[in-house]
Amino acid sequence: MRIQYWLNGKMESDEILPGQMLYELLRKKGCYSVKCGCETTACGLCTVWLEEKPVLSCAVLAARIDRKHVMTLEGLQDEAQEFARYMGQEGSDQCGFCNPGFVMNVLAMARELDNPGEEEIKEYLAGNLCRCTGYISHMRALKRYLTEKGKGMRL
Amino acid sequence: MREINRVVMKKDALQLMTGKPAYTEDLAPEGCLIVKALRSPHARAIVRHVDTKAALTVPGIECILTAEDVPKTRFTIAGQTYPELSPYDRLILDRQIRYVGDPVALVAGRDAACVDKAMRMIKVEYDIQEPLLDFRQAVDNPIVVHPEDDWNPRVPVGGDNRRNIIAQAEEDWGDVDTAFQKSDVVIDRIYHTKQVQQSMMETFRAYTYLDEFGRLVIVSSTQVPFHVRRIVATALEIPKSKIRVVKPRIGGGFGAKQTVVMECYPALITMRTGKRAYMAYTREEAMTVSSPRHEADVHVRLGASRDGIIQVISVESLWNGGAYGDHSPTTVTLSGHKSIPLYNRFSAFRFRYTAVYTNTIAAGAYRGYGATQGIFALESAVNELADRLHMDPGALRLQNIVQQGERMPAYFNETALSCNLGECLKRVQAMIGWEHVYPRHVLPDGKIRAAGLALAMQGSSISNVDVASATIKVNDDGFYTLSIGATDMGTGCDTILAQIAAECLNCSVDEIVTRGVDTDTSPYDSGSYASSTTYLTGMAVVKTCRSLIQKIKEKAALMLDCDDPSNLEFTGDAVTDPVSGRRVTRQDLGNAAMITNDIALEATETHYSPTSPPPYMAAAAVVDVDLETGHIDLVDYAAVVDCGTVINPALARVQTEGGLVQGIGMTLMENVQFDSLGRIQNNSFMQYRIPSRMDIGKIRVEFAPSYEPNGPFGAKSIGEIVINTPAPAIAEAVYQATGIRFTELPITAEKVYLGLKDKK
Numbered sequence: 001m002r003i004q005y006w007l008n009g010k011m012e013s014d015e016i017l018p019g020q021m022l023y024e025l026l027r028k029k030g031c032y033s034v035k036c037g038c039e040t041t042a043c044g045l046c047t048v049w050l051e052e053k054p055v056l057s058c059a060v061l062a063a064r065i066d067r068k069h070v071m072t073l074e075g076l077q078d079e080a081q082e083f084a085r086y087m088g089q090e091g092s093d094q095c096g097f098c099n100p101g102f103v104m105n106v107l108a109m110a111r112e113l114d115n116p117g118e119e120e121i122k123e124y125l126a127g128n129l130c131r132c133t134g135y136i137s138h139m140r141a142l143k144r145y146l147t148e149k150g151k152g153m154r155l
Numbered sequence: 156m157r158e159i160n161r162v163v164m165k166k167d168a169l170q171l172m173t174g175k176p177a178y179t180e181d182l183a184p185e186g187c188l189i190v191k192a193l194r195s196p197h198a199r200a201i202v203r204h205v206d207t208k209a210a211l212t213v214p215g216i217e218c219i220l221t222a223e224d225v226p227k228t229r230f231t232i233a234g235q236t237y238p239e240l241s242p243y244d245r246l247i248l249d250r251q252i253r254y255v256g257d258p259v260a261l262v263a264g265r266d267a268a269c270v271d272k273a274m275r276m277i278k279v280e281y282d283i284q285e286p287l288l289d290f291r292q293a294v295d296n297p298i299v300v301h302p303e304d305d306w307n308p309r310v311p312v313g314g315d316n317r318r319n320i321i322a323q324a325e326e327d328w329g330d331v332d333t334a335f336q337k338s339d340v341v342i343d344r345i346y347h348t349k350q351v352q353q354s355m356m357e358t359f360r361a362y363t364y365l366d367e368f369g370r371l372v373i374v375s376s377t378q379v380p381f382h383v384r385r386i387v388a389t390a391l392e393i394p395k396s397k398i399r400v401v402k403p404r405i406g407g408g409f410g411a412k413q414t415v416v417m418e419c420y421p422a423l424i425t426m427r428t429g430k431r432a433y434m435a436y437t438r439e440e441a442m443t444v445s446s447p448r449h450e451a452d453v454h455v456r457l458g459a460s461r462d463g464i465i466q467v468i469s470v471e472s473l474w475n476g477g478a479y480g481d482h483s484p485t486t487v488t489l490s491g492h493k494s495i496p497l498y499n500r501f502s503a504f505r506f507r508y509t510a511v512y513t514n515t516i517a518a519g520a521y522r523g524y525g526a527t528q529g530i531f532a533l534e535s536a537v538n539e540l541a542d543r544l545h546m547d548p549g550a551l552r553l554q555n556i557v558q559q560g561e562r563m564p565a566y567f568n569e570t571a572l573s574c575n576l577g578e579c580l581k582r583v584q585a586m587i588g589w590e591h592v593y594p595r596h597v598l599p600d601g602k603i604r605a606a607g608l609a610l611a612m613q614g615s616s617i618s619n620v621d622v623a624s625a626t627i628k629v630n631d632d633g634f635y636t637l638s639i640g641a642t643d644m645g646t647g648c649d650t651i652l653a654q655i656a657a658e659c660l661n662c663s664v665d666e667i668v669t670r671g672v673d674t675d676t677s678p679y680d681s682g683s684y685a686s687s688t689t690y691l692t693g694m695a696v697v698k699t700c701r702s703l704i705q706k707i708k709e710k711a712a713l714m715l716d717c718d719d720p721s722n723l724e725f726t727g728d729a730v731t732d733p734v735s736g737r738r739v740t741r742q743d744l745g746n747a748a749m750i751t752n753d754i755a756l757e758a759t760e761t762h763y764s765p766t767s768p769p770p771y772m773a774a775a776a777v778v779d780v781d782l783e784t785g786h787i788d789l790v791d792y793a794a795v796v797d798c799g800t801v802i803n804p805a806l807a808r809v810q811t812e813g814g815l816v817q818g819i820g821m822t823l824m825e826n827v828q829f830d831s832l833g834r835i836q837n838n839s840f841m842q843y844r845i846p847s848r849m850d851i852g853k854i855r856v857e858f859a860p861s862y863e864p865n866g867p868f869g870a871k872s873i874g875e876i877v878i879n880t881p882a883p884a885i886a887e888a889v890y891q892a893t894g895i896r897f898t899e900l901p902i903t904a905e906k907v908y909l910g911l912k913d914k915k
Binding site: 073088135 | 162164165167168169171172173174175176177178181353354355356357358404405406407408409437438439644645646647803805806808809812813814815816817839840841845846847848849851854
């Protein structure tokens, strides 16, 4: 079947298989930021935005994006770069494999929540697993990022 | 000290964080054959017949290999230095099935869909045999896991395949029996830990192709590129000169990728078809046919005098190697060698161990490498001793721990040249507010708050074995390239080693380009494991810089008309002649080396260490336990680490936090359960829960550095030690809250609830 959709702001048209997952389509389209870590919708690595809402691309049929907007980290490079500096300063990038999915969710959170508290942040990002960092440094980076970005954070 | 003990952002941070293609799968070219393994559902069986006729007719299928089609030389996939201590007990495909998941056939085709279809059409006839699943019954069991005549222990480590023994040894120092008789108190317990999974986010994967010279190229997510070259050459029976291994970015390893888990499969497909091949393990494969931590029973006996001096320590470890012996002979030794030497007042110690074969998943290397199991056992026993003697566990430890300058009979008679363990202990008790939380009090909501303590050690590289090298060259305009054979797996060694080079060469980190591993061009390095990279490769970098500075001075002497290069001064930016006052900049030197030149501005040095200096740490855990439900909340965890000089405080801190959380997962959540047929039940992140950010309370880390004279700028290791304290510290806190000693991990709410019910 043929679908039409916007990928990172550009109109695309592709022939897909009915059972094809969005994750596979995005990798085929060269969106290498999108990673797979579990195959059971448990790790958050494949997070992308569908109509500006974060979704797990391994659990969304490609057919579902017909006439919709999909955003991956490839389309958010400037914002990603900005947050990445805070993470990098904390050394919390580590192996980097879980980061793109995590950053997609962080950027969605920064749009959605105003002045979030620590528990709210943890809940929003709960689905993004990381095996290297133990998460503590993520929170240090997030606090500085949100505060300096003027989004504020309830401490 | 401009670059040492300074936060420097990882050189690859921005690229990785913004999702640039950098990992094996991102780099694999279009058109690779997809390789998958058809696996046995039985724990023990003989493959009678594999019928591939129908499968071969599936459009797109290129190649199906079975046991008949593979080389017959046994090998080990443990990535260790030659001559390997792990027995050569594997074939790429074997007719004898030894655990659920052992591969029966390799299938390669155009895409995943056709390979999946073909795998469903392969008919395998098994002669199913009764498996040996209980490692406590393994020695001299009538079921022999490795009955083959060509079982090949390369180095004698006490193994005997007819008895299911991979390795066995014993070591006594002093009069152990008399010391126990003289002890006023004896603690005697067996501690059981399970086959926990490293669970790095990127599973095992590699792609392979033949290059323009007809050589086999393996691009692999590995911690040990040089060992991959040797192991694949042995397994495929091809010369090592025909193989090149390249390491791109690695999505985590934690020891899992110190085993060459799957590289042989796509490599063999490429050799047979001449085509590019790609194989990636699913998460289920990474959970069931990989190389987890060894399950262990560690039997600790501690003898002490009434005043709390530990007189004698006995550690006896029984190790479940599973179906193959990868890393068994070595991990098991750490259960004693890297636990007992925490203490040093005793007059005797005993360390005995046996590693056995069973028909379960073969274990391997996981951060901590056997020390983790040993330290859980020994530190739990020390906590129990303190309790028995009504002593504070911190005070008891302070009068028993090893002190700087002491010789350690339980650690190959090495001397602790750098040890700040006492300070770690005192600081961690202050950080956690020990007198307020230990042993326990009742909270307003009825929960019990309680605290526990533990110490840990590890080593820094394998003494007299591991080899590390570095090559540094000066380029146009004087920038440097640093080539290493050590593998950055997210740990940041590409940056840390550049910091060390920048310190030596008196330049900025940005002026050093680090190039990771390509076995054709990188200088030899054992690989990134055994807590060796900063300590050992770091020292190789220091030595290389010294040699390079000599070469730079030699070249400068020619340019400055100076007779004796040793009179010159290298300042980083330039070389100056104090006599004539003339100078030549590094930029000019770099460019001059590219015209009419016969001095290579390049140096390579290699390093090994006759000692393995232990890093030390102390940690304290505070838990809230709900006695109604058994639920454990880890509310506070404090750790103080002596890793010698801290090269990069941000990276050292995150290593520590990450290791602690892995240890917390092992202690409270991560469980591997087998059914009666030997199948692993916890085969995804749904059933095998690793900590999420919701599971983690407060974690605080501080450093109490000593100065290690054999390490670069005083540094020791940090990567592994940090996983070792959570199990004993949390187990003790839970004991203080509930009165129940948990000697088996994980300690789940269910176990606490049932334990409390039994107690009533």
